[in-house]
Amino acid sequence: MSGTGPVLQIESLSCGYGRFDVVHEVNLHVGRGEAVALLGPNGAGKTTVLRAVMGLVRNRRGSIVVGGTDISDLPTHRIASGHAAIAPEGRRLFTDLSVEDNLILGALHLRRDRPRVQALLASVYALFPVLKAYRRRRSAFLSGGEQQMVAIGRMLMSDPEILLLDEPSIALSPVAVEIVARALMALRERGASLLLVEQRVDVAAQVCDRLYVLRHGEIVEEMSAEHARRGEHSMIDTYLG
CATH class of the missing domain: 3.40.50.300 (P-loop containing nucleotide triphosphate hydrolases)
Known part of the structure; x- marks a missing residue:
């Protein structure tokens, strides 16, 4: 701690x-x-x-x-x-959207602070490099584990306590x-x-x-x-x- x-x-x-x-x-x-x-x-x-x-x-x-x-x-x-932010059971992604679009949805309240959003996005990609490689891929075409990474990444994008x-x-x-x-x-x-x-x-x-x-x-x-x-x-x- x-x-x-x-x-x-x-x-x-x-x-x-x-x-x-x-x-x-x-x-x-x-x-x-x-x-x-x-x-x-x-x-x-x-x-x-x-x-x-x-x-x-x-x-x-x-x-x-x-x-x-x-x-x-x-x-x-x-x-x-x-x-606070949550990665819910079942992930609940917008499967028709790309990985990156799903991630950015987590930072809606920060949308006017583009540098901060980009910094958060970079930190998510550093944690999950595969998501950077798949950032333009529709979330529907990810494995279950990759979708869970997106759900966690989307949560991180709100920069919660x-x-x-x-x-x-x-x-x-x-x-x-x-x-x-x-x-x-x-x-x-x-x-x-x-x-x-x-x-x-x-x-x-x-x-x-x-x-x-x-x-x-x-x-x-x-x-x-x-x-x-x-x-x-x-x-x-x-x-x-």
């Missing part, structure tokens, strides 16, 4: 859909330059936490603070303008999973802060510093990734099972 103070602080968050809460009194934080994983079985509320940070699910109770700013009541477009990734390893080949994991570790080395939703403990332990386990909308366990890497995660396996 680098710097001081958390870049993301979630306190007593309760939120859901319709009349029902899916997430109950969740407390978690991500330090500056830290990568944190949120693990749990399907339906545990992991994605709902990410959606709440992005303002896509309105929190009923609690607070969400990013970089010292309470974003709990901000609209999504304000949150996405430098506070916190990066949110929802199941980045899902439906990828083992080789693509390793490429994505190495890219996330490279982002950490650049000083990026990440909150990663995952079901694969091995990927989370490889990339992250700390792990939270969410079950039935509640945090039931927190541990260092080092413990998980040592195989000391029987409780995590129990909760995921």
Whole structure:
């Protein structure tokens, strides 16, 4: 972890859909330059936490603070303008557009600052050289792993304080999973802060510093990734099972 103070602080968050809460009194934080994983079985509320940070699910109770700013009541477009950005599950690219057009869409709020947009684009291409080679290719013609790279790159183009990734390893080949994991570790080395939703403990332990386990909308366990890497995660396996 680098710097001081958390870049993301979630306190007593309760939120859901319709009349029902899916997430109950969740407390978690991500330090500056830290990568944190949120693990749990399907339906545990992991994605709902990410959606709440992005303002896509309105929190009923609690607070969400990013970089010292309470974003709990901000609209999504304000949150996405430098506070937080998400690489969603399923990638959700505009497949008829080129790789570069998809990337530039992530920097819409910076469109008047062309030098900054070009610098961000260069940093994405440095992280994923294959995307530079394919920058004019329609995203529909990329592999699943390459599409995930575009989704991560588009998130980076908004230059956010916190990066949110929802199941980045899902439906990828083992080789693509390793490429994505190495890219996330490279982002950490650049000083990026990440909150990663995952079901694969091995990927989370490889990339992250700390792990939270969410079950039935509640945090039931927190541990260092080092413990998980040592195989000391029987409780995590129990909760995921």
